[in-house]
Amino acid sequence: MKERKTFAGRWIQDFLGICNHELRQIFSDWGVMLIFFVAGLGYPILYNLIYLNGILNDTPIAVVDEAACSESRDFIREIDATREVEVAYKCINIAEAQKLMQERKVKGIVLFPRDFGDRLARMETATLSVYADMSSFLYYKNVLMSTNFVMLDKVRSIQIERYGALGYTAQEASQLTQPLLYEENNPYNRAFSYNIFLVTAILLIMIQQTMFYGMSLLAGTQREKNHSFASLPDRLSGHGVSRVVLGRGFAYWLVYMAVGLYIAFIVPAIFGLPQRGDFKDILLLLVFFVTDCVLFSETWSVIISRRETIFVLFLAISPICLFLTGTSWPTVAFPGFWKYFSYLFPSTFGVQAFLNMNTAGGDLTSATTQIFALSVQTIVYYFLAYATLYAENWVINHERELAEVRQKIDEKRRLDRKKYTGLISGGEA
Amino acid sequence: MSVWKNIWTVIYREFVIIREHPIYLFGSVGVMLACCLFYFTFFKAGLPSDIPIGVVDMDNSSVSREFRRQIDATQLGRVISFDTFEEARLQMQKGKLAGICVIPSGMYDDLLSSRQPTMSMYVNGLYFVSGALSYKDLLQMVNLTNGAVQREVLRARGMTDSQIMGIIQPVNIDLHQIGNVYTNYGYYLCNILLPGCLELAIIIMVIYTLGMELKYSTSRHLMKVGGDSIITVLTGKMAVYTVLFSAIGLVLVIAMYHWLRFPLAGSIWNMFLDIILLVLASEAVGIFILACLPVPRLALSIGALYSVLGFSFSGFTLPIEAMPSWIQGLSEAFPLRHYYLFYVQEDIFGAGFAGWYREVIHLLLFFFLPLPVLLRLKNAFINQNFPKE
Structure with a gap:
């Protein structure tokens, strides 16, 4: 009994010592501080400011009214009145409107052909042409939505007129034009606003990415100085790999629970993003997510042998992580390989769970799949982190043998590293 | 030099x-x-297809089944049927559905007797592309249904199809997507x-x-x-x-x-x-x-x-x-x-x-x-x- 207690005591002592050491490292490295605190605290605010309005209003369009009838004028007035579009120019012909579009003064053109009024008078189908600038899909969406809404509305009033001409009463006509009514609800994001779906996703990705970058910076620095944490188990006489993994991790966990609380609760509150979830549920998700991110970063930072390599190799992965969450491009349309690839990242599940609970207002049951996946990931990454640390420890202890192997390879390739070093540094360094 | x-x-x-x-x-x-x-x-893929759309069919009539089949047959949509709205809503909250369409009970009867039944559509705006596309798909289906009902009525009156088109679609939009057709x-x-x-x-x-x-x-x-x-x-x-x-x-x-x-x-x-x-x-x-x-x-x-x-x-x-x-x-x-x-x-x-x-x-x-x-x-x-x- 006594022996077990001492083992537990030593374990905790080592654990806290390693954690303490790592915390000191974090707070004495400016590059890491910049990533953790300037990026971790400042970027959520910056992204919220960029996407503050979230939607595009009053997209300027040009109108070419060749029909010049009362119906077309009415149509134009109603398009102008929609939220999406503003009639900025009225042009005499399409060439003039085209020029405005190319000069980017308008993002769409609505053309009423000469026969528009005549066709309506003849009770035929009148066609109007809409041209949309596809350089941003929001322009297209706005132009299409506003003309579509106005068209549906106009269709109804014209239909009632025409049914009247066929001898139906007004009541009958209105029942006929809309035999099936509909009501539409977009409960979570009424106007398809960017800040609600995109910024919310970016927030959690920022937790994962800044942690990964910061931890890799530090791991790379320690490896350069031959102070790698992987040599720690030697001091613990070969044991204690898990102490190192967990002790180091706990340091980041502490820092990131603070950053995470700020990102998940305070930032949305500042910018009025929806916070429909229960505090306890989201806190629980945050614990799972941050724990997973810590072990994820510990595992993958093993690739980083020098401080600076992390950005050179892995900066471009951030936007990829964003797409892999499925908030913009739907998960059902992922090609098979990328679907499995997305399972590598905590952000895939973290963002989905956060959206479901925080933004859609679900309880824990709406995120059970994701939390289960995060737990599986955590366990797998724990063992992977354990294995990589073990492997690195082996490499450190076998450096001389490995150096010999490397030299043999160099000889085979006929590389003369000394000559090259002389060329690069002039023998000064 | x-x-x-x-x-x-x-x-x-x-x-x-x-x-x-x-x-x-x-x-x-x-x-x-x-x-x-x-x-x-x-x-x-360019444009996603087969987006999951939940349909809660409380009518279970030949018309509502046809409606369900029609949504399923669009390139954009894939129908998942639910018995209650509660189940469908939970699935949408989980992000599994891009939209829900609730067909009210008695829709067929109401359609036949011009009582204008109301269909409810719910769209998940948190998953941007799929949400917007499911909205477009559902809206289109409702408008097509309205057209189909009118066509039946007008055919019964003995009108030709070209005359009917003038009534059920008096205005049409010819869309040109510049730069990305x-x-x-x-x-x-x-x-x-x-x-x-x-x-x-x-x-x-x-x-x-x-x-x-x-x-x-x-x-x-x-x-x-x-x-x-x-x-x-x-x-x-x-x-x-x-x-x-x-x-x-x-x-x-x-x-x-x-x-x-x-x-x-x-x-x-x-x-x-x-x-x-x-x-x-x-x-x-x-x-x-x-x-x-x-x-x-x-x-x-x-x-x-x-x-x-x-x-x-x-x-x-x-x-x-x-x-x-x-x-x-x-x-x-x-x-x-x-x-x-x-x-x-x-x-x-x-x-x-x-x-x-x-x-x-x-x-x-x-x-x-x-x-x-x-x-x-x-x-x-x-x-x-x-x-x-």
Whole structure:
């Protein structure tokens, strides 16, 4: 009994010592501080400011009214009145409107052909042409939505007129034009606003990415100085790999629970993003997510042998992580390989769970799949982190043998590293 | 002619560095290959299809079943049936459904007796593309149903189909999508995301290569090789990366507009010009960041923070004019923004020189960015008086 207690005591002592050491490292490295605190605290605010309005209003369009009838004028007035579009120019012909579009003064053109009024008078189908600038899909969406809404509305009033001409009463006509009514609800994001779906996703990705970058910076620095944490188990006489993994991790966990609380609760509150979830549920998700991110970063930072390599190799992965969450491009349309690839990242599940609970207002049951996946990931990454640390420890202890192997390879390739070093540094360094 | 000789020596030295350290090729060619592989294959479908739409059929009549089948038959939608709205709502909250359509009980009866039943549609706006598309799909189906009912009534009155069309569709929209006829998200996003990745790789790589000279104290030797002229040194070093990244950029443009046949209204030669200007401007930004702050560890972090913003500030998803007015101006500080504006003129409108010459000037202005800080960089290279880590 006594022996077990001492083992537990030593374990905790080592654990806290390693954690303490790592915390000191974090707070004495400016590059890491910049990533953790300037990026971790400042970027959520910056992204919220960029996407503050979230939607595009009053997209300027040009109108070419060749029909010049009362119906077309009415149509134009109603398009102008929609939220999406503003009639900025009225042009005499399409060439003039085209020029405005190319000069980017308008993002769409609505053309009423000469026969528009005549066709309506003849009770035929009148066609109007809409041209949309596809350089941003929001322009297209706005132009299409506003003309579509106005068209549906106009269709109804014209239909009632025409049914009247066929001898139906007004009541009958209105029942006929809309035999099936509909009501539409977009409960979570009424106007398809960017800040609600995109910024919310970016927030959690920022937790994962800044942690990964910061931890890799530090791991790379320690490896350069031959102070790698992987040599720690030697001091613990070969044991204690898990102490190192967990002790180091706990340091980041502490820092990131603070950053995470700020990102998940305070930032949305500042910018009025929806916070429909229960505090306890989201806190629980945050614990799972941050724990997973810590072990994820510990595992993958093993690739980083020098401080600076992390950005050179892995900066471009951030936007990829964003797409892999499925908030913009739907998960059902992922090609098979990328679907499995997305399972590598905590952000895939973290963002989905956060959206479901925080933004859609679900309880824990709406995120059970994701939390289960995060737990599986955590366990797998724990063992992977354990294995990589073990492997690195082996490499450190076998450096001389490995150096010999490397030299043999160099000889085979006929590389003369000394000559090259002389060329690069002039023998000064 | 010793200047030329010095430049050659610097270039040769840079080749040796690249050969010695595989990271230079990983960081440029490797990163771009990986990004191309991802974005080209990820958006291969162009437009998603078979989006899950929940249907709660409380009517269970022949009409409601037909309606369900019709939604399922659209290219966009795939129907998942639910017995209660509660179940469907839970699935939507879990993000499994892009939309829900509730068919009220007695819909068939109400339709027949003109009592105008109300169908309820719910759309999940948290999953942007699928939500918007399911909304479009459901709206279209309801309007088609309305048309079908009217057609039956009018046929019973003995009208011909052409007369009927005039009544059920008095106004029609003929839509022209300029620059992307198929509403293809792959074309739309890859066109800017991939040059964005290139910008990011260049900025980081330039900071890295200059920063490593400081970190490993090889900069003094580099200056000696370059005849103590910072211009010579930068010319030599940047010549290598300009060639490398321009080659990547050209292959990227060829891949997009030639191999994968992205729509291009203008000329591919002008897109070559655009991407090369982007490469040069990004290099200038990289030099500027490192020269302002000749501490590699910090300069790289700042370069990373700066370059990821390029995607948002190019304004190709949420347009710049939708951002708060006091933040709009920041977009000018990103080469990718001007690349995008050039691309709009050339690729979407095919406007040619008159359309994009301003963007060329903007991108060229970035070249002046390193000038005020060149001396600072030179002193840092010679004195090595900044912290190395």
